[in-house]
Amino acid sequence: MAAIETRDLRKTYVSNKKSPGIKGGIRSLFSREKTTVEAVCGIDLKIEQGELVGFLGPNGAGKTTTLKMLSGILYPTSGYSNVLGYTPSDRKPDMLRRISLVMGNKMQLWWDLPAWDSFIVLKEMYEVDDTRFKKRVDLLIDALQLSDKVNTQVRKLSLGERMKCELVAALLHSPEIVFLDEPTIGLDVVSQKRIRDFLKDLHAEDNCTVLLTSHYMQDVQELCDRVIVIDHGRVIFEGTLDTLTKEFSDVRRVRLTFSTPVVASDLEKYGTIIGDVSETAVIEVARADTASATGAMLQYLPVSDVGIEEIEVEEVIRRLFSEGR
Ligand SMILES: Nc1ncnc2c1ncn2[C@@H]1O[C@H](COP(=O)(O)OP(=O)(O)OP(=O)(O)O)[C@@H](O)[C@H]1O
Ligand SMILES: [Mg+2]
Known part of the structure; x- marks a missing residue:
């Protein structure tokens, strides 16, 4: 048996609707208008x-x-x-x-x-x-x-x-x-x-x-x-x-420093630009293309320094939320 198991667990908070101010507060004592918050909407858990x-x-x-x-x-x-x-x-x-x-x-x-x-x-x-x-x-x-x-x-x-x-x-x-x-x-x-x-x-x-x-x-x-x-x-x-x-970040970030400033249009073809471009830039590249894209940028752009980073987990989760999945 699992230590913790839930199926379709739900919690809706119900409270009296309160209008602002003291009058609103008093009115809400007698009003039947309710606000509801669906805090948990059908969670299935199984934890061994x-x-x-x-x-x-x-x-x-x-x-x-x-x-x-x-x-x-x-x-x-x-x-x-x-x-x-x-x-x-x-x-x-x-x-x-x-x-x-x-x-x-x-x-x-x-x-x-x-x-x-x-x-x-x-x-x-x-x-x-x-x-x-x-x-x-x-x-x-x-x-x-x-x-x-x-x-x-x-x-x-x-x-x-x-x-x-x-x-x-x-x-x-x-x-x-x-x-x-x-x-x-x-x-x-x-x-x-x-x-x-x-x-x-x-x-x-x-x-x-x-x-x-x-x-x-x-x-x-x-x-x-x-x-x-x-x-x-x-x-x-x-x-x-x-x-x-892995599922949400099959990409890596290439952080570049240039000896002379570049513009966004110089970089677009290599990946997705993150933030501003001038003497430095960060672009996101598919994991599989990291080597070829980095190689090409080193060849065609005035790169003085380059670093490759994994995306942080925090950010992965943030994206997961913003995509609303
Ligand atoms: N006692 C309550 N009455 C009415 N609404 C509530 C009550 N407690 C929590 N809520 C609402 O239910 C939702 C879920 O709240 P909850 O505290 O479970 O979130 P949480 O994931 O723990 O967030 P946090 O990371 O900020 O702690 C929120 O919209 C919150 O405003
Ligand atoms: Mg909490």
Whole structure:
């Protein structure tokens, strides 16, 4: 059985229509006019136990909504969902003990308490026995280098330290499925790297199933075996990151520097021009034609320097969205 499976999962948010201003606000209390947002419009997922899957998409695509439905926080409007054999919206304690949701932009720890106190409360909530708790908490604190931070009030920690404490809290009960909603958001590059390395080790050690959203391609590139891309509440791509890059970018970029400025018309025949042309230019060439096109440009144009680049994954995904596939 797959660890996570959904079929035609949907969520429509319905709220009262509100006109601007105080009067509008009051009127909306009595009005029956509703606005609806179709946040998730029929998503089919199948994630096997032990997979680490990237769940990607632009702002507002429906990622958080989906994760909330899968972790039982939000009731779906319709559709089938199954997490470890449970229907998430039933919120069975047995299921909740086996999953976890971490949200990078929403703290779950008590702000005024040291993280340690929250850990103890969570230990009781999840009924983790003393020996297991001790072993697990030591392991997590050690892996995240947090030992001198857990006794400080959470409000006094840096964003990165807080995020690490959030991770400890979310992983104390050794969940089999971990939903990570932008766990590295807003962090500096060093903290991001630490968290990525930690997640990589955790996944290897626990063999847990992870569904991760992130806007940082580095996270996806380093962590995910497979990606699912959604847009406007629908799946628009599913496969490995390699396939994604290959399918959508069978091109390379040639970056040129000239000894005397050139004009666009000198370059058009070799490929698609990206940006301005003068002393430097970037043109996009089909992967298969890279050598011949570059050779021709070196021969016929005053090229003083040339470099060939792969297109970045971020850009591939951006194109995927703008093409509206
Ligand atoms: N509580 C809510 N009430 C009404 N609309 C909502 C609510 N929460 C989210 N939405 C809308 O549902 C859509 C999907 O939102 P969601 O938060 O799932 O996107 P997301 O993919 O997580 O985006 P981001 O990358 O910005 O986090 C958006 O159009 C959003 O405005
Ligand atoms: Mg989100």
